[in-house]
Amino acid sequence: MKKIALAVSALCLSVSGVAAADDPIAVRKSIMQATAASAGLAGAMMKEELAYNPAIAKAAILTLNAGAKSYGAFFPEGSGEGDTTAAPAIWEDAAGFQAALDKYMTDTAAALDAAGKDGPADLASFQAAIGPVFSNCKSCHEKFRVQNN
Ligand code: HEC
Known part of the structure; x- marks a missing residue:
């Protein structure tokens, strides 16, 4: 239980980091930290x-x-410089980056669908949904x- 509480509070911290930040590099890093x-x-x-806990599984998929x-909104032109590991390809191949975002949205939305109202019933269905x-x-x-890391 303690492990779960720690993990969930880590998620909440990352999300409040997003709300407080107003620079796009910090926001997109916070989103990736919540993702990780x-x-x-x-x-x-x-x-x-x-x-295995269906509610935690669903929370992870929702996040x-x-x-x-939300991720694609934090790559304005010019934000490739600074404390970031975003590659120049994001702006040079904007259509390719959008395609990667679209696929990620589609796959996470399908996982959310599969999770149902109360989360995947068991570990096998969770694995099938999130794989x-x-x-x-x-x-x-x-x-x-x-x-670079
Ligand atoms: C559509 C593209 C895309 C997908 C999908 C994606 N990432 Fe990322 N991720 C990035 C980019 C771009 C960065 C660099 C952001 C920056 O430094 O500005 C990044 C950075 C990160 C970071 C470092 C954050 C930091 O603090 O610097 C972690 C951790 C991470 N991603 C984990 C994940 C995990 C886990 C997944 C899958 C569940 C994932 N990412 C899926 C594009 C993606």
């Missing part, structure tokens, strides 16, 4: 380090979907993120 926290929570349940839907979401992380980062 949810992915970590999902991964811990899939590895059975954390007991991923909310991040996917396709995870391929997006690597494929988008490979093209659109400078790998």
Whole structure:
């Protein structure tokens, strides 16, 4: 239970970080940190380090979907400079970046649909719902993120 509480408060912290920030680099990093926290929570349940809980599973999927839907708004022209790992390809291949965002939105929306009202009933259905979401992380980062960490 303590682990769950910690993970959930980490999510809330990331989200309040978003609300407080008014620079697009800080906002998009906070969204990715909330994304990573949810992915970590999902991964811990899939590895059975954390007991499977449908409500937590749904919260993780909701956070991923909310991040996917809002993320594209924080890449204004000129925000490729500074404390960021966003790759120039985001602006040079704007259509390609939009396509990656669209796929991520589609996959997280499908996971949300599959989660139903109360979250996926068991670990197997959670894995089936969220599995396709995870391929997006690597494929988008490979093209659109400078790998400096
Ligand atoms: C559509 C593209 C895209 C998808 C999908 C995506 N990311 Fe990212 N991610 C980025 C970009 C671009 C950055 C760099 C943002 C910056 O530094 O301005 C980033 C940065 C990050 C960071 C570093 C944040 C920081 O504090 O600097 C983490 C962690 C991360 N992503 C995790 C994930 C995980 C986990 C997933 C999948 C569940 C994911 N990302 C899916 C584009 C994406």
